[in-house]
Amino acid sequence: xxxxxxxxxxxxxxxxxxxxxxxxxxxxxxxxxxxxxxxxxxxxxxxxxxxxxxxxxxxxxxxxxxxxxxxxxxxxxxxxxxxxxxxxxxxxxxxxxxxxxxxxxxxxxxxxxxxxxxxxxxxxxxxxxxxxxx
Amino acid sequence: xxxxxxxxxxxxxxxxxxxxxxxxxxxxxxxxxxxxxxxxxxxxxxxxxxxxxxxxxxxxxxxxxxxxxxxxxxxxxxxxxxxxxxxxxxxxxxxxxxxxxxxxxxxxxxxxxxxxxxxxxxxxxxxxxxxxxx
DNA sequence: AGAAAAATAAAAATAATTATCAATTTTATT
DNA sequence: AATAAAATTGATAATTATTTTTATTTTTCT
Numbered sequence: 001x002x003x004x005x006x007x008x009x010x011x012x013x014x015x016x017x018x019x020x021x022x023x024x025x026x027x028x029x030x031x032x033x034x035x036x037x038x039x040x041x042x043x044x045x046x047x048x049x050x051x052x053x054x055x056x057x058x059x060x061x062x063x064x065x066x067x068x069x070x071x072x073x074x075x076x077x078x079x080x081x082x083x084x085x086x087x088x089x090x091x092x093x094x095x096x097x098x099x100x101x102x103x104x105x106x107x108x109x110x111x112x113x114x115x116x117x118x119x120x121x122x123x124x125x126x127x128x129x130x131x132x133x134x
Numbered sequence: 135x136x137x138x139x140x141x142x143x144x145x146x147x148x149x150x151x152x153x154x155x156x157x158x159x160x161x162x163x164x165x166x167x168x169x170x171x172x173x174x175x176x177x178x179x180x181x182x183x184x185x186x187x188x189x190x191x192x193x194x195x196x197x198x199x200x201x202x203x204x205x206x207x208x209x210x211x212x213x214x215x216x217x218x219x220x221x222x223x224x225x226x227x228x229x230x231x232x233x234x235x236x237x238x239x240x241x242x243x244x245x246x247x248x249x250x251x252x253x254x255x256x257x258x259x260x261x262x263x264x265x266x267x268x
Numbered sequence: 269a270g271a272a273a274a275a276t277a278a279a280a281a282t283a284a285t286t287a288t289c290a291a292t293t294t295t296a297t298t
Numbered sequence: 299a300a301t302a303a304a305a306t307t308g309a310t311a312a313t314t315a316t317t318t319t320t321a322t323t324t325t326t327c328t
Contacts, residue, residue: 007325008275027316042277047316049275063252064198067285067315081244092238104226104253110215113255118197119238121247141294142306161285176308181285183306201284201316 010038014049018059019073024080024089026068062089063118080116083123092119144172148183152193153207158214158223160202196223197252213250217257226253 006012017030025033031046050071053059062070062080065087072080072091079092101112122130140146151164159167165180184205187193196204196214199221206214206225213226235246256264 009324010276040277042279044278044317045276051317064203069198069315079238081238081242081246083244084247090242090244092242101253101255104213104215105255108215108224108226109258110217110224110253111256111261112215112253113218114253116252116254118250118252119235119244119246119248120250121235121239122245124243127245143293144307174308178286178309179307185286203284 011049024062024070024072081119085126145183158196158204158206215253219260
């Protein structure tokens with residue numbers, strides 16, 4: 001008989017933590033989020049499980065922001081906005097991504113399976129702060 | 135009188151190394167590329183100058199591939215393809231990026247200045263290799 | 269319950285990047 | 299060309315994010 005997956009409490013909690021926020025969290029964030037409820041949680045476990053989820057396609061990597069990899073529990077095709085000032089990540093809905101992927105695959109002879117679109121600039125909140133100061 | 139920039143031999147060589155390749159190199163790559171011609175070149179100098187160029191907008195970051203930041207000396211708007219197997223990065227020309235940026239800025243109240251589109255999958259060369267093996 | 273397999277904690281190890289600082293190179297001035 | 303001032307560098311240490319290791323614990327199977 002084949003093994004079940006996801007049969008650890010902590011593994012479940014890690015996945016739920018990623019799915020339960022719009023913050024596109026880092027491993028560190030997940031760790032600190034769960035530490036109160038799971039006092040013996042280890043940071044290595046968070047990293048190990050996030051890597052597993054990512055390679056299983058259960059979660060997705062948004063890329064590296066300020067040196068830390070950020071994750072997204074929503075796997076439906078969408079883009080992201082990253083604030084260069086505070087590093088916050090925002091979901092951007094829409095966009096004809098699968099079309100573009102097959103177009104690129106054909107034109108360049110590659111096999112483009114995913115297409116990550118990342119907008120960068122200043123988020124609304126940081127824009128307000130800049131106005132007040134400068 | 136104001137200071138000139140770029141008045142170091144090594145700094146110039148670093149910029150030329152990035153501009154002179156389509157490989158979208160990492161700091162390490164640039165270092166090994168220049169080491170023969172500049173035997174006393176230090177890796178820290180490469181990192182320091184790449185960071186400077188990047189913040190000056192003279193070069194651009196393609197993002198992190200296998201834990202290493204990759205750079206592009208071409209700053210004209212274009213997208214990239216990253217091979218998940220070998221980590222090679224390919225330029226993808228075209229795409230209505232500035233339009234999309236202002237659209238996103240308006241819709242989400244942010245200030246999207248750049249839009250990085252990264253395709254991921256398997257490159258032509260790695261596809262061939264897979265065919266031979268599997 | 270008890271054995272086998274998988275997952276974990278804690279700590280050490282790695283790898284990429286950044287900071288430090290004395291020495292060198294470059295530029296400006298004489 | 300000599301010199302002073304400023305910027306840049308090499309070498310090394312320090313950080314930081316992430317991965318690996320191993321003994322122990324948890325989970326599943328019987």
